[in-house]
Amino acid sequence: MWGWLFGRLARAAGVAWLITSLVFIVSRQLPGGPDQLVVADLSELGRPVAADQSVASQQAARLAVRRRLGLELPVFYVTHRANQWYWHGPANQYHRWAVAVLHGDLGRSYRDGQPVGALLWQALRFTLPLAASAAGLAAGLALGLGLYLARRPGSPGARLLVGLLNGLQITPLFLVALGLLLLFANPDLLNLLPAAVQTPTEDGGQLLAYWLGRAALPLVSLVLAVLPELTLPLAAALRHEATTGYATTARAKGLPLGQVLRRHALPNALLPLLTTLTDLLPALVAGTVVVEVLFAFPGSGRLLAEAAAAHDYPLVVAGVLLTALARLLGLLLADILYFLIDPRLRPS
Amino acid sequence: MMSSGSFSLRTRPVAGLALGWLLLLLIVGLLAPWLPLSPTTPDLLLVAAPPATGSGHYLGTDALGRDVLAGLVAGAQRLVLLTLPAVALATLLGTLAGAAAGFWGNQRLRLPIAAGGWVLVAAWWGLRLPGTAFLCILLGIATALTLLTWRVARHPAARRRYTCALPLDSLVLGIITLLGSVPRLLLLVALAAGPPLTTGQLLALLTLLAWPETARLVRGQMHWVRAQPFIEAAQASGLPMSRIWWRHALPHACRPLLAFGPLSLAGLVGLESSLAFLGIGQGPDVVSWGSQLASVRHDTTAWWAAVFPGLALLLTLLALQKLAVLASPATNK
Numbered sequence: 246m247w248g249w250l251f252g253r254l255a256r257a258a259g260v261a262w263l264i265t266s267l268v269f270i271v272s273r274q275l276p277g278g279p280d281q282l283v284v285a286d287l288s289e290l291g292r293p294v295a296a297d298q299s300v301a302s303q304q305a306a307r308l309a310v311r312r313r314l315g316l317e318l319p320v321f322y323v324t325h326r327a328n329q330w331y332w333h334g335p336a337n338q339y340h341r342w343a344v345a346v347l348h349g350d351l352g353r354s355y356r357d358g359q360p361v362g363a364l365l366w367q368a369l370r371f372t373l374p375l376a377a378s379a380a381g382l383a384a385g386l387a388l389g390l391g392l393y394l395a396r397r398p399g400s401p402g403a404r405l406l407v408g409l410l411n412g413l414q415i416t417p418l419f420l421v422a423l424g425l426l427l428l429f430a431n432p433d434l435l436n437l438l439p440a441a442v443q444t445p446t447e448d449g450g451q452l453l454a455y456w457l458g459r460a461a462l463p464l465v466s467l468v469l470a471v472l473p474e475l476t477l478p479l480a481a482a483l484r485h486e487a488t489t490g491y492a493t494t495a496r497a498k499g500l501p502l503g504q505v506l507r508r509h510a511l512p513n514a515l516l517p518l519l520t521t522l523t524d525l526l527p528a529l530v531a532g533t534v535v536v537e538v539l540f541a542f543p544g545s546g547r548l549l550a551e552a553a554a555a556h557d558y559p560l561v562v563a564g565v566l567l568t569a570l571a572r573l574l575g576l577l578l579a580d581i582l583y584f585l586i587d588p589r590l591r592p593s
Numbered sequence: 594m595m596s597s598g599s600f601s602l603r604t605r606p607v608a609g610l611a612l613g614w615l616l617l618l619l620i621v622g623l624l625a626p627w628l629p630l631s632p633t634t635p636d637l638l639l640v641a642a643p644p645a646t647g648s649g650h651y652l653g654t655d656a657l658g659r660d661v662l663a664g665l666v667a668g669a670q671r672l673v674l675l676t677l678p679a680v681a682l683a684t685l686l687g688t689l690a691g692a693a694a695g696f697w698g699n700q701r702l703r704l705p706i707a708a709g710g711w712v713l714v715a716a717w718w719g720l721r722l723p724g725t726a727f728l729c730i731l732l733g734i735a736t737a738l739t740l741l742t743w744r745v746a747r748h749p750a751a752r753r754r755y756t757c758a759l760p761l762d763s764l765v766l767g768i769i770t771l772l773g774s775v776p777r778l779l780l781l782v783a784l785a786a787g788p789p790l791t792t793g794q795l796l797a798l799l800t801l802l803a804w805p806e807t808a809r810l811v812r813g814q815m816h817w818v819r820a821q822p823f824i825e826a827a828q829a830s831g832l833p834m835s836r837i838w839w840r841h842a843l844p845h846a847c848r849p850l851l852a853f854g855p856l857s858l859a860g861l862v863g864l865e866s867s868l869a870f871l872g873i874g875q876g877p878d879v880v881s882w883g884s885q886l887a888s889v890r891h892d893t894t895a896w897w898a899a900v901f902p903g904l905a906l907l908l909t910l911l912a913l914q915k916l917a918v919l920a921s922p923a924t925n926k
Contacts, residue, residue: 268783412914417910419866419871423889527779539890
């Protein structure tokens with residue numbers, strides 16, 4: 246068991262490292278990549294371009310920016326130029342980045358020079374509560390709706406609900422969120438939950454109420470995004486369990502259908518749902534990117550989207566690394582949970 | 594599946610509507626270059642004009658003065674010329690990879706050892722590594738190995754000794770795990786974070802993100818097909834494995850794709866419009882439904898600039914879902 250666990254952990258770390266390296270290298274090898282874009286942005290931002298500034302001094306300024314960001318080095322260990330291979334040894338961007346990450350330093354943002362780790366941590370303080378409460382709320386709702394759908398499969402209410410969930414499943418999250426924004430946070434229509442209010446300065450209850458109001462619509466969007474994937478398989482599993490022998494026996498003994506489903510069928514139907522729960526995390530992470538941009542919520546998703554739009558590469562790469570690690574650890578956790586719940590699946 | 598079309602369409606009007614909408618999109622998308630509409634030229638005299646004002650803008654203009662109808666047509670064109678080819682490519686790639694991995698597994702595809710030498714030679718030459726003399730020596734060794742093992746490797750008893758197994762299944766599964774370790778939207782955002790992508794680059798990116806799902810589905814189906822008696826019968830009759838794979842196993846493994854194809858397309862349409870909505874990796878002059886929807890955030894009073902593209906997107910996705918239900922084996926029994 247421990248050997249298996251160690252192997253899985255090592256593999257998860259390897260996969261996360263590989264995908265991050267892939268993003269790192271591909272992004273920097275694209276023609277006209279961040280190299281030139283960032284330098285162009287920064288040298289224009291850094292100092293006002295005077296009309297009489299010579300080409301040479303502009304080039305000097307760009308070179309200084311490149312050197313400060315470490316972009317003057319080659320990207321990888323080897324480069325291929327004019328039918329020749331060049332070996333650079335450890336003096337390349339990838340090696341420096343890898344060594345820094347292994348020392349726990351994720352680099353500095355290109356835009357404002359702040360450490361990436363601090364920026365991400367600051368944003369995660371908003372995103373983690375949002376995503377966690379969305380996951381909890383969605384799981385609870387899915388349980389209730391799944392039980393309802395299994396109890397009355399053919400009723401008009403159930404049919405309407407299934408139709409709605411099917412439609413919701415295929416709709417991209419940004420469309421749902423945009424609809425909510427235009428309906429409920431629109432000064433011209435219904436301004437129930439204003440998306441733009443001044444932040445109250447004093448601490449305490451007022452601040453809490455303010456953030457609850459800010460987070461309400463993002464939360465609803467995220468719950469709606471993951472609800473169909475949770476509810477529909479659960480309802481199907483429950484309906485399947487209701488046709489099994491033990492459920493018939495329980496019914497024959499006189500238990501009402503609702504109680505049979507809740508007490509006897511639900512524990513068995515929940516087991517295959519564990520896999521769905523591991524898919525919940527990526528859906529939520531991708532969801533926060535869209536939702537936080539749309540509702541101007543200062544979380545990690547918005548940070549990553551803005552970093553990507555501004556070619557702020559250290560931030561994007563760190564975000565990918567963090568997400569991949571979280572996802573792979575989530576998968577591992579699901580496997581461990583499987584083994585704890587169902588001993589037949591344990592690796593021998 | 595569509596052979597009983599006229600009868601089933603009369604009994605199922607919703608399915609007819611869905612197919613009609615998709616056909617309309619296809620035709621409009623293909624004819625877009627010849628339509629007298631320009632999605633990027635703003636009409637600065639009529640900014641955020643409401644629909645049907647007799648000004649020539651039948652669906653109004655958005656906050657930048659761009660015609661909404663022209664934007665819808667441009668979005669349809671993007672769907673037909675970008676997302677559809679991406680799904681086709683991804684389906685092809687995913688089917689081949691998944692079917693090969695499911696059929697041959699880790700052990701069953703055995704290549705002669707000499708093939709390794711040829712791969713090395715090809716890689717050496719392709720990467721233009723230094724050392725022409727070494728390349729010649731490698732070429733000689735590979736040729737000698739091939740000649741030596743050519744006759745022997747055909748003999749069943751010697752096959753194990755002179756061949757090595759290609760771990761095809763582990764390879765494909767590894768790549769699928771790698772690409773699946775980060776949510777698709779996040780990976781797309783990260784890879785598109787550079788300069789505005791050309792259509793070709795975006796096509797390649799979307800294909801890269803879409804093929805693992807198809808591959809996983811086909812691989813699972815191939816596992817089932819491979820256990821069927823007719824494969825064993827074909828093997829017993831002495832057909833070569835590659836022919837069994839291509840002629841007998843692959844058509845059966847492709848069956849679930851009929852229902853999965855529309856869903857895959859719907860997923861990519863959603864992904865592409867999400868990226869356009871976030872405005873990452875695209876030039877400001879590219880108009881699609883996603884970028885049209887993003888424009889409403891500047892001016893929420895111009896609801897028509899968001900409602901029409903949103904409706905078009907929603908209708909397309911629902912129609913694709915309906916198509917998937919129609920094409921799935923359960924409804925056609």
